[in-house]
Amino acid sequence: MVRLTGITKSFLGVPVLRGVDLELRAGEVHALMGENGAGKSTLLKVLAGVHRPDGGVIELDGREVTFAVPLDAQRAGIAIIHQEFNLLPYRSVAENVYLGREPVRRGHVDRRKMTADTAALLEWLGEEGISPDAPVGHLPVAQQQVVEILKALSTDARVIAMDEPTAALADHEVELLYDLVRRLRERGIAILYVSHRMREVYDLSQRITVLKDGAFVTTAPAGDITPEQVVRHMVGRPLDALYPARADPVDLGDVRLALRDGANDRVRGLDMMLRAGEIVGLAGLQGSGRSAVARAIWGVEPLTRGTLTVDGRPLRIRSPRAAVRHRIAFVTEDRKSQGLALRQSVRDNTLMVRRAALSGGPSRARKDLPELLRSVTVVARGEHQEVRLLSGGNQQKVVLAKWLAVSPRVLIVDEPTRGIDVGAKQTVHALLRGLAEAGVAILMISSELPELIGMSDRILVMHEGALVGELTAGASEEAVMALATGHGTGEAA
Known part of the structure; x- marks a missing residue:
């Protein structure tokens, strides 16, 4: 035709x-x-x-x-x-x-x-x-x-x-x-x-x-x-390069974040922990409560019950600003409406959280900017280019750079590679693996099961607002989906 x-x-x-x-x-x-x-x-x-x-x-x-x-x-x-x-x-x-x-x-x-x-x-x-x-x-x-x-x-x-x-x-x-x-x-x-x-x-x-x-x-x-x-x-x-190899054995540190009997209007009975140096995948069907867990930890929809500890200290996180002060970062699933100010520059987007929530002064933040952008391989005409003019992959890299600027100890990423190409996915995956190896505890939510399986050291599975099982690294897609649909069994999460 x-x-x-x-x-x-x-x-x-x-x-x-x-x-x-x-x-x-x-x-x-x-x-x-x-x-x-x-x-x-x-x-x-x-x-x-x-x-x-x-x-x-x-x-x-x-x-x-x-x-x-x-x-x-x-x-x-x-x-x-x-x-x-x-x-x-x-x-x-x-x-x-x-x-x-x-x-x-x-x-x-x-x-x-x-x-x-x-x-x-x-x-x-x-x-x-x-x-x-x-x-x-x-x-x-x-x-x-x-x-x-x-x-x-x-x-x-x-x-x-x-x-x-x-x-x-x-x-x-x-x-x-x-x-x-x-x-x-x-x-x-x-x-x-x-x-x-x-x-x-x-x-x-x-x-x-x-x-x-x-x-x-x-x-x-x-x-x-x-x-x-x-x-x-x-x-x-090759396709295998999409998922960088994890250390063998994985060198895990202390418990960085722990949640006991956490609940709010969207989730219930949450028991989970993240260790330094670990990528924990969070799986589940749409509406299962995956993103609600992230929003609860980060204070967008605060917990109404349960205990949250970070580095052994009990915390009551009631707002994103409080989460950032405790070095908890959150890459949301919708970068355009929730992660970026599209008509602002690469520089302003990268430094916005650090300027707003942390001490250190604008001059120190500007000094660190070139290294931050190099670390995530942002391709742009310069730091003053508007973010809306970048490709989807480079926009996502700017979001990641924004959170690297606050030196996170816990990083939550929700659909970190949605809508970006294979090359950009490899960059994001390598960056996440590198952060884990540097001691960051990572909670990764993804609808792409091959990504979740390829990147995670453990996989937690949700169904109807509750954690229903835990699977080890390399679990099959069938095992994940069986739990996600309420028909499988797994080690208690």
């Missing part, structure tokens, strides 16, 4: 795409993979008419086409669904679907036709459970994504590009997206699927294309290329 041949694009003389080839076929999911900075987003924007290529050819149904503006691509049947939704929460589903293209009758918006057309699209997609009149802000995230897809279908899109479509979805919503993608494929839509998550790429796609440093590397049927080969093409390193 679409063929891109030899696509090149440069910005200010710097090549971003260097002779990229890509084919999209009707009724096929084609995965596009590569590290952050590999050129994926630029290629999507070329396909969508946002950028005009410097060289190469775009063909649609065998005919060469040129897109001067995004509207040209839209009229040709090409739609892009971005990672961050473009929806108006206080307007209805129908109003969002036809925003800017409302049907008009006798000089007024024809709301009856708009509602009927939206209902027809929902029926065609097999999503009759969504009302065209429902305010979008009242819908769960998975159904908001359906609205984004309806917007594309309402323009008669035959090609849909999805950029990290599961990044904002809870675990139980991912399968709903899978069903939606399969239905689109069955109806002959060509889907370009951009994702860093290897499992969903292999669950959904028929072919995989890999980009590296703006250049085309390979296209192969998903059944003919292994995840290890994909990673090697992307970063030049």
Whole structure:
């Protein structure tokens, strides 16, 4: 349906795409993979008419086409669904679907036709459970994504590009997206699927294309290329390198943090301990209380019962500021809304907690800044660049640098590699392992079981607000999931 041949694009003389080839076929999911900075987003924007290529050819149904503006691509049947939704929460589903293209009758918006057309699209997609009149802000995230897809279908899109479509979805919503993608494929839509998550790429796609440093590397049927080969093409390193080896035996220090019979409105009966030099994984299904444990320890949702000790001292942590004073750091799961001030600089983000909560003065903080940024390998134009202009991986590194600035003794990380590429994941994993070896006690929450198993010295599993078991390093995914679903047994946590 679409063929891109030899696509090149440069910005200010710097090549971003260097002779990229890509084919999209009707009724096929084609995965596009590569590290952050590999050129994926630029290629999507070329396909969508946002950028005009410097060289190469775009063909649609065998005919060469040129897109001067995004509207040209839209009229040709090409739609892009971005990672961050473009929806108006206080307007209805129908109003969002036809925003800017409302049907008009006798000089007024024809709301009856708009509602009927939206209902027809929902029926065609097999999503009759969504009302065209429902305010979008009242819908769960998975159904908001359906609205984004309806917007594309309402323009008669035959090609849909999805950029990290599961990044904002809870675990139980991912399968709903899978069903939606399969239905689109069955109806002959060509889907370009951009994702860093290897499992969903292999669950959904028929072919995989890999980009590296703006250049085309390979296209192969998903059944003919292994995840290890994909990673090697992307970063030049084997998949095993994602998880740095732990010391053997692990040299653990004293108990750094202990929780006994901890509880609040979200969790109950929590008994756990973290030792210096240890990475403890915290597993569980969405809604099991994983993040609630972190928020309780850090004072966001303080414990109402139980005893918390840090380095042997009983503490009552009622606020994040108190947690920071005791050198407890928390990397939240949503870096953009909870971890960063996006319109502030790399420097201001890195030093904000240290300036606000600890003594030492701004001059000392500024002196330490270059070493902090080097330690997490942040790639930016300089310390004054706005964080919003960095890639997802570099934004996450800034979040980590912010907490390294307070010299944490306990580090809680919630989904530390969500939405970042394989190369950045390796950097984050190596950094966490290095911190553990330096004596930091780490509690790591992750929905990616291979990550949790590959990084943890022990794994605690939650179910319905309670810790239900503990597994040793190297436990199987099946053992973790059995406990997480309430059907397994494990050593008492």
